[in-house]
Amino acid sequence: MKKNGLILLIFLFLGNAVKAQVIENYQSSIIFTKPKGLFNKQVSAKVGLDILNFPNSEFLIEIPGDAALFFDGRLWMLTEKDTSFIIELKTLQGQVNTEGNTTTQLEVLGPNIGPDNLKVYKGLFGGVEMAYAPYTSAELGLEKREISEFEDFFVLALVILMLLFAVFKVVFPTVLGFVVRPQTIFTADDFSESGSIQKFFSLDVLFYLFIVNLGVSLFTMLFFKVSGITFFASLAESNINSLFFIWLISSVFLALASLFKFLFLKVMVFLFDLNKYDFAHFFYLLRIISISMLLLLGISVYFYFNNREVLETLLLNGVKSFFWLYLLGVLLMFVIMVNRVPFKNYHLFAYICSAELIPFLVFVKLLTG
Known part of the structure; x- marks a missing residue:
């Protein structure tokens, strides 16, 4: 009886674990560019994300605080502290130019960016307790802002x-x-x-x-x-x-x-x-x-x-x-x-x-x- 109960617990654990499955790890593909010049302290990190294959997949993104996140050059998010979120591939496809493109470029700018605090994964993360992207760029309600001279x-x-x-x-x-x-x-x-x-x-x-x-x-x-x-x-x-x-x-x-x-x-x-x-x-x-x-x-x-x-x-x-x-x-x-x-x-x-x-x-x- 105890043996059957132990086997049941193992299957339950595995059942929850397989809910989060990484299809592609982009860590080795991220290109970090160090700042150039005396006054420039912004580190740039770029990586191309596959938006064609596995249409039901998601992207799990972790970025440090005081950073700006861009998709194809369009501002998506500004972070004040370390932030982790999930965005569905279908949602991302609706926000970027997919005509003739199989990838979209993700770029992160900030002074504290490095391989240890910037992580990008593609997979199925239904079992991961993490906030989904709270908005899309179309929902930002952008308005014209006066730029200081x-x-x-x-x-x-x-x-x-x-x-x-x-x-x-x-x-x-x-x-x-x-x-x-x-x-x-x-x-x-x-x-x-x-x-x-x-x-x-x-x-x-x-x-x-x-x-x-x-x-x-x-x-x-x-x-x-x-x-x-x-x-x-x-x-x-x-x-x-x-x-x-x-x-x-x-x-x-x-x-x-x-x-x-x-x-x-x-x-x-x-x-x-x-x-x-x-x-x-x-x-x-x-x-x-x-x-x-x-x-x-x-x-x-x-x-x-x-x-x-x-x-x-x-x-x-x-x-x-x-x-x-x-x-x-x-x-x-x-x-x-x-x-x-x-x-x-x-x-x-x-x-x-x-x-x-x-x-x-x-x-x-x-x-x-």
Whole structure:
């Protein structure tokens, strides 16, 4: 009796097992193409599926998260996490071009695709507990979507910035070496009699200030675009001409703000009787701003084209770090002025508080609400 019961259980197990039968395993036929280029991280996997033989068969497909699935170049599915599903051959035939074709090309794009997480089988899977394809491409309810032109604008703006930077390097090579070397922050050449730059309204300074303002404006637009602040994010979704207009207008506004800052420092220097240190003060902090923004913009460009998931967090931390670096620069400038300027320390401290710390705290308060 026990023997007959054991035999019956074996037959029941085999009966359930034969319900899932693999006719063809496509694993060895998948062609993986590694990304080419610095900014392209998308792996491509392609395989041709037989849609002629075994009309009652099905395809079992397993794809990783953050991937896009295409049949004959038509988008079928976007995945946020690892996904497995079954699609009937008859359903697939109704969605692809079968006229004169015996195969259809399946393509999967994503950064995490590999032989271990992409699997394609053809067979009979009636006994497999897995979701069937929840929709077909005809049932997607596709609608016209506005495509953002911000990426095109961002790339073109970067090219323009690099061209302007190259022109500046050719025309003013000595000045460029002076303003972008980080060690000049500590050597304090600006506060010496032999400082390389002594005039604000000169072509080299105005050209450099123009490039810096363009870079700061571009970084600010990227920050608002990624952070999703309602009003500014809607501006970032404008057409490419409007984006360039916003970029130029914001750069002009920053240029006017820079001029106002310089005039404000001239008034403060006059009130505190510090003579000619207004430009040294202004250009020392401008160097810190420009070097910091150059680093932030470079890092942001890399992650914008490679890993946008972490870009928002990166930008938020970058802006916070910039404010702390600015305060550190003010502290370094105070130490330098104590050693270079023949005035009492409390006199210099009052000047720094009036010219930098109080306006800075007011600006941060207005910015954070």
